[in-house]
Amino acid sequence: MSDDSIKIRVENVCKIFGPRAQAVLEQVRAGMSKNEILDKTGHVIGIRDVSLEIRSGETFVIMGLSGSGKSTLIRHINRLIEPTAGRILVDDTDVLEMAAEELHEFRRHKASMVFQRFALLPHKTVLGNVIYGLIIGGKDKDKARELGMKQIELAGLSGFEDHYPAQLSGGMQQRVGLARALATDAEILLMDEAFSALDPLIRNEMQNQLKELQSRLHKTIVFITHDLDEALRLGDRIAILKDGELRQVGSGPDILFSPTDDYVRSFVQDVNRAKVVTIGSIAEPVVCLSEAEASTERCYNLLQERLAVVVMSKGKVKTVINRELAAKPDRIGSVSQGQAYPQATCIKQDMTLEEGFALLAESGGLAIVTDDQSTPIGIVTHRAVLNALAR
Numbered sequence: 001m002s003d004d005s006i007k008i009r010v011e012n013v014c015k016i017f018g019p020r021a022q023a024v025l026e027q028v029r030a031g032m033s034k035n036e037i038l039d040k041t042g043h044v045i046g047i048r049d050v051s052l053e054i055r056s057g058e059t060f061v062i063m064g065l066s067g068s069g070k071s072t073l074i075r076h077i078n079r080l081i082e083p084t085a086g087r088i089l090v091d092d093t094d095v096l097e098m099a100a101e102e103l104h105e106f107r108r109h110k111a112s113m114v115f116q117r118f119a120l121l122p123h124k125t126v127l128g129n130v131i132y133g134l135i136i137g138g139k140d141k142d143k144a145r146e147l148g149m150k151q152i153e154l155a156g157l158s159g160f161e162d163h164y165p166a167q168l169s170g171g172m173q174q175r176v177g178l179a180r181a182l183a184t185d186a187e188i189l190l191m192d193e194a195f196s197a198l199d200p201l202i203r204n205e206m207q208n209q210l211k212e213l214q215s216r217l218h219k220t221i222v223f224i225t226h227d228l229d230e231a232l233r234l235g236d237r238i239a240i241l242k243d244g245e246l247r248q249v250g251s252g253p254d255i256l257f258s259p260t261d262d263y264v265r266s267f268v269q270d271v272n273r274a275k276v277v278t279i280g281s282i283a284e285p286v287v288c289l290s291e292a293e294a295s296t297e298r299c300y301n302l303l304q305e306r307l308a309v310v311v312m313s314k315g316k317v318k319t320v321i322n323r324e325l326a327a328k329p330d331r332i333g334s335v336s337q338g339q340a341y342p343q344a345t346c347i348k349q350d351m352t353l354e355e356g357f358a359l360l361a362e363s364g365g366l367a368i369v370t371d372d373q374s375t376p377i378g379i380v381t382h383r384a385v386l387n388a389l390a391r
């Protein structure tokens with residue numbers, strides 16, 4: 001069965017480094033530890049029976065400590081490394097079966113590796129740098145220029161296209177590098193610790209830029225980091241590796257709230273949850289009624305099973321009624337009769353708790369969670385916030 005939403009499939013991949021990898025594979029499969037294998041055979045386990053499905057358009061983060069197999073794993077995707085066992089499928093094509101020419105095209109146009117430092121060519125302008133890969137890849141000059149200018153604008157560098165790298169700050173140079181990486185037509189970007197060498201301020205800026213660009217481009221990004229905060233910030237889903245083994249795959253909140261084992265638990269215990277957990281992830285279901293529908297009886301009945309009812313007026317949030325208010329029937333009456341009522345606090349679902357704290361504080365215990373179109377999708381209570389922050 002093929003599923004369009006899956007871009008990359010890694011199937012039971014093992015990678016053992018050493019001259020007799022195939023022979024050692026049996027012992028690895030029998031369950032010998034990485035250290036035992038090294039002691040007894042001199043071979044190194046790079047990746048141990050990893051299976052993954054990476055979805056089209058997601059930012060998939062692979063994280064783990066140094067030596068856990070992150071680079072080994074990502075390099076399988078564009079076949080810079082071949083597995084000792086297992087398969088890698090990209091858009092249902094087996095990368096191990098590609099002939100040399102096909103593989104070359106694949107690396108250039110489908111799955112492109114973004115290297116650690118975004119070193120710029122000093123004698124080329126910003127635009128020259130951004131379109132360098134496109135020109136080398138045989139793209140028409142005018143077309144490349146057009147694409148390049150678009151990336152430069154997206155990167156917030158308009159007006160600097162004719163500057164040379166030395167005329168830019170370090171942070172701007174990095175942004176040019178990222179713009180160049182994203183200007184390729186590759187659908188898949190493989191980023192191996194692309195931000196790890198940057199100083200914290202620039203790194204922060206680059207993370208923001210990547211998120212911003214990705215929200216428009218919807219590429220499939222496989223991003224490696226050994227930094228959990230970075231993983232949680234960027235990853236739609238995160239895979240945690242230890243000694244070449246996949247310990248858990250899930251969204252940030254999945255991994256924080258339901259770690260599958262003690263290793264993952266110890267890994268995430270010191271994370272500042274307020275920076276990671278989004279308001280949307282702790283929202284509870286809500287019912288929306290129009291003013292006319294929000295009779296005392298209707299609200300009272302709905303509130304037997306729910307925390308709150310949102311009252312809408314002409315597609316906009318009018319107010320929110322909880323059990324406390326429902327116990328005062330005259331208040332609901334005044335709403336359904338269209339009278340003025342205290343404004344409810346609305347918070348966007350993708351804000352983190354930290355970003356939402358000020359709004360939550362003024363909300364009086366209960367706020368409405370909305371999507372990008374300001375449509376209510378749930379309710380968040382102070383209690384839910386405290387629960388999310390508690391270990």
Ligand SMILES: Nc1ncnc2c1ncn2[C@@H]1O[C@H](COP(=O)(O)OP(=O)(O)O)[C@@H](O)[C@H]1O
Binds near residue numbers: 045046065066072
């Ligand atoms: N070419 C190689 N030959 C032998 N061992 C290797 C080779 N490449 C990686 N390894 C080993 O494989 C393991 C995983 O390495 P790597 O994928 O580079 O980890 P990470 O990127 O997570 O730091 C490590 O134990 C490393 O020493």
Ligand SMILES: [Mg+2]
Binds near residue numbers: 070071072193
């Ligand atoms: Mg590495």
